[in-house]
Amino acid sequence: MKFQVPRGTRDILPGEVERWHWLEERTRVAMSLYGYREVRTPLFEATDLFVRSVGESTDIVRKELYTFQDRKGRSLTLRPEGTAPLVRAYLENPDLRTESPTRLYYMGPMFRYERPQAGRYRQFWQIGAELLGPAGPEADAEMIDLFRAVMFDVGLADVTVLVNSLGDAVCRPRYREAIRAYFKKHAEKLCGDCKERLETNPLRILDCKVPSCAPVIAGAPSVLDSLCPECAEHFEAVKRALTGLEIPYEVAPRLVRGLDYYTRTVFEIHAAGLGAQNAVGGGGRYDQLVKDFGGPDTPAIGFSIGMERLLLLVGDQAPPPAKPDVCVIALEPGSAVEAQALARALRGQVDDPEHRQALHVVVDVMGRSANAQMKWASKVGARWAVFVPMAAEGYGVRDMTAGKDEARQRSVEELRRWLIGRRGLVESPR
Ligand code: AMP
DSSP: OOOOOOTTOOOOOTTTHHHHHHHHHHHHHHHHHTTOEEOOOOSEEEHHHHHHHHOTTSHHHHHOOEEEEOTTOOEEEEOSOSHHHHHHHHHHOGGGGSSSSEEEEEEEEEEOOOOOBTTBOSEEEEEEEEEESOOSHHHHHHHHHHHHHHHHHTTOOOEEEEEEEOOOTTTHHHHHHHHHHHHHHTGGGSOHHHHHHHHHOGGGGGGOOOGGGHHHHHTSOOGGGGOOHHHHHHHHHHHHHHHHTTOOOEEOTTOOOSOTTOEEEEEEEEEBTBOTTOEEEEEEEOTTHHHHTTOOOOOEEEEEEEHHHHHHHHGGGSOOOOOOSEEEEESSGGGHHHHHHHHHHHHOOSSOTTOTTOOOEEEOOSOOOHHHHHHHHHHTTOSEEEEEEEETTEEEEEETTTTEEEEEESSHHHHHHHHHHHHHHHHTTO
């Protein structure tokens, strides 16, 4: 074999892909019930878009971007996250701004050059929502509520919400200096990366997972003690709103998240079944980002959920792959095309939204003998075999599960109706 899937990526194959379809459908419904509409942005953007939003000193920008030059020498980057592209689209398309607030969501692959490990890929999928316009705590509460709704809709009720506030342009710089001074005093106990972060991004030290850093981090001053009165009141109001919505939460003063654009509220959702460090997803406010991109002053908040992690948690709740209802068997070598034509006629309505009137029909295209076609029909799990050419008394039908022949059907329409009726009977006990 000459080629392999690139490191850190994987193929999603039939058998698994049905679970993805199910997850996509469920999460889309949750988004739409809350009034969020999908935006599909390109998989790549100008590199600067991410450098200026995610932040120059973040791990994502320093080490993880897939950046390339196109033939005209432009620097482009495969998107490592969905918020910056959505904000770009929001500013570029006035139609998105006619209503306030703007509720948007996205779903698709993201790219980060990370060290591959369990649950961590270089191409992974996220579903995320963005709420642009509102500054008040109700927006923060809606976001966290929506995140939980997505989890609940895929059957995950055992979730923990962690919330924190990172302050704003007034109080965050003060905290950053306080924490820099604190970590400087303990610099010799920090890992190499954190020593670097002391200069570039001291807040990120709080997020370090290296065990030797843990005791130093445990003694660090809390961001919550240095919030300005406005940020403190916002955080209190968010907590009150969560209580009002009966959403249990834990305050996590060390929660900082890996992207620079966050202000005030940040949150993560953890679920039983993932390791302690593995959030299903998270998000936060980004009140400055729209303005930083040259737009009007527009506070905003969003989150993203890792779909691979969501699927790990969902386990076997997703439905098994569908099996064909019918396999059309060509009894004679010359009847292959007739078999194809009958298969097409039986499939029926593709515009029937619930496929109530449609049948899943497969037909041999390998030139197999009638016997071999029957073996193949059992192997693919077809419920019925239908035979061509039609005999004088009508189409022959065999129930493959029961192993018995059924009454003949005199026309294609009769056959269709009979199959759909019987399938209904078969499915109704579920
Ligand atoms: P972030 O955009 O870093 O806030 O990540 C949000 C969520 O996306 C995380 O909680 C993970 O569930 C998921 N995620 C982030 N990076 C990866 C990755 N490399 N592989 C798989 N999932 C990821």
